[in-house]
Amino acid sequence: MDFALNEIQSAVQRTFAEFSDQRIGPVAAELDRKAEFPLELFRQVGDLGYFAMRYPEPEGGGMDVLSYALATEELARGSLGVAAGCAMQSLMGTTFVHRFTSGALRERLVGPALRGEILGTVCMTEPDSGSDLFSMKTRAELRGDTWHLTGQKMWITSAPVADLFTVFARTGERVLSVFLVERGAPGLSVGRTIDKMGVKASVTSEVGFEDVPATALLGELDQGAIYLRDLLAEVRVMTGALALGTARAAFDDARRYSEERRQFGKPINRFGAVQAHLAEMAVDLEAARHMVRWAAWRSDQGLPNAQEASMAKLFASEAALRICDRAARIMASYGYAEEYAVQRYLRDVRFTLIGGGTSELLRVNIARGLSQ
Ligand SMILES: Cc1cc2nc3c(=O)[nH]c(=O)nc-3n(C[C@H](O)[C@H](O)[C@H](O)COP(=O)(O)OP(=O)(O)OC[C@H]3O[C@@H](n4cnc5c(N)ncnc54)[C@H](O)[C@@H]3O)c2cc1C
Numbered sequence: 001m002d003f004a005l006n007e008i009q010s011a012v013q014r015t016f017a018e019f020s021d022q023r024i025g026p027v028a029a030e031l032d033r034k035a036e037f038p039l040e041l042f043r044q045v046g047d048l049g050y051f052a053m054r055y056p057e058p059e060g061g062g063m064d065v066l067s068y069a070l071a072t073e074e075l076a077r078g079s080l081g082v083a084a085g086c087a088m089q090s091l092m093g094t095t096f097v098h099r100f101t102s103g104a105l106r107e108r109l110v111g112p113a114l115r116g117e118i119l120g121t122v123c124m125t126e127p128d129s130g131s132d133l134f135s136m137k138t139r140a141e142l143r144g145d146t147w148h149l150t151g152q153k154m155w156i157t158s159a160p161v162a163d164l165f166t167v168f169a170r171t172g173e174r175v176l177s178v179f180l181v182e183r184g185a186p187g188l189s190v191g192r193t194i195d196k197m198g199v200k201a202s203v204t205s206e207v208g209f210e211d212v213p214a215t216a217l218l219g220e221l222d223q224g225a226i227y228l229r230d231l232l233a234e235v236r237v238m239t240g241a242l243a244l245g246t247a248r249a250a251f252d253d254a255r256r257y258s259e260e261r262r263q264f265g266k267p268i269n270r271f272g273a274v275q276a277h278l279a280e281m282a283v284d285l286e287a288a289r290h291m292v293r294w295a296a297w298r299s300d301q302g303l304p305n306a307q308e309a310s311m312a313k314l315f316a317s318e319a320a321l322r323i324c325d326r327a328a329r330i331m332a333s334y335g336y337a338e339e340y341a342v343q344r345y346l347r348d349v350r351f352t353l354i355g356g357g358t359s360e361l362l363r364v365n366i367a368r369g370l371s372q
Pocket residue numbers: 088121122123124125129130131132154155156157158196199204351354355356357358359360361364
């Protein structure tokens with residue numbers, strides 16, 4: 001049974017499912033092996049309108065959060081690495097530039113970013129500052145009428161290929177502001193790509209700022225943390241959708257394998273232990289699907305959803321990890337072989353436990369929300 005989708009949402013789901021099956025799935029293993037950003041595929045995702053979905057209709061969007069979550073889930077079913085890079089572009093990488101630029105700058109950047117012709121990214125994390133955002137050291141100073149940024153960012157998705165950098169920097173004691181920096185700005189250095197365990201098609205690196213002149217302050221001074229808070233629920237729904245897509249791929253592979261693989265004279269799905277794995281996977285999947293869609297739907301109705309989005313992200317990512325692990329158990333030695341995708345799902349899915357807030361941090365937030 002599916003969450004009652006309207007015609008548009010069903011069409012979005014079908015379109016992205018087809019794209020994922022035809023374009024992403026067949027190359028996912030190779031992208032993982034090469035650990036390269038798939039620019040051509042990224043542009044094709046742009047042609048489908050994904051990057052503009054959550055922006056106003058005249059700019060090619062007008063889609064609700066649920067449609068966006070469905071599209072994201074389907075991309076992740078093909079490759080979490082590809083989907084993570086695309087989701088970063090559409091949400092965090094473009095949001096602030098879209099919201100807070102005007103005139104010629106906006107004309108130069110926003111349309112191309114929404115079409116996927118130029119790449120955006122968001123720089124918050126630092127070597128010594130992860131979950132505790134206010135501990136960041138990158139600072140901004142106003143000299144004349146230009147802001148200059150100094151500091152070091154870490155783990156920045158798409159940085160090796162990005163044209164735009166949305167940078168969070170300290171503009172006071174426990175106060176953050178958001179800046180736009182463009183590739184080529186003096187003092188900006190993009191470090192080497194970090195070798196990761198998973199989501200390898202989503203390239204990640206350090207970014208250094210040595211007195212870098214920002215193109216613009218995005219929004220109002222000192223409002224960075226508030227802007228981020230307003231976006232977090234959607235980021236968490238999106239991360240839940242990424243987890244869900246990977247979990248579905250793992251479940252489908254394991255179920256198919258369990259029908260075909262024979263031991264002791266019968267398909268292994270006749271054994272109670274394997275059936276128990278499949279049943280637990282199906283329950284986890286169903287619960288995660290409903291939680292992600294419920295949080296998305298609440299957002300679309302304008303209902304409070306901070307708590308629901310945190311719960312959905314926490315549950316979906318942890319459930320997806322359990323599902324990928326059970327898939328590997330069902331496939332045993334074949335689940336351990338590079339030739340099969342299950343080992344990739346298991347490596348990739350761990351990312352969803354980190355991005356958008358770690359599970360531990362989300363539990364703290366959810367518990368805090370219970371007593372409000
Ligand atoms: C593949 C990948 C892509 C990324 N892309 C980006 C990006 O594009 N831009 C960006 O800015 N960042 C990005 N990040 C960074 C990511 O957002 C951070 O890794 C994340 O915020 C966690 O920070 P940390 O790794 O420094 O862990 P830490 O915050 O140091 O946490 C370490 C451990 O302590 C726990 N912990 C921390 N605080 C608490 C608390 N209050 N209560 C309970 N437990 C706590 C954590 O859960 C964790 O288990 C990316 C990370 C990865 C892996």
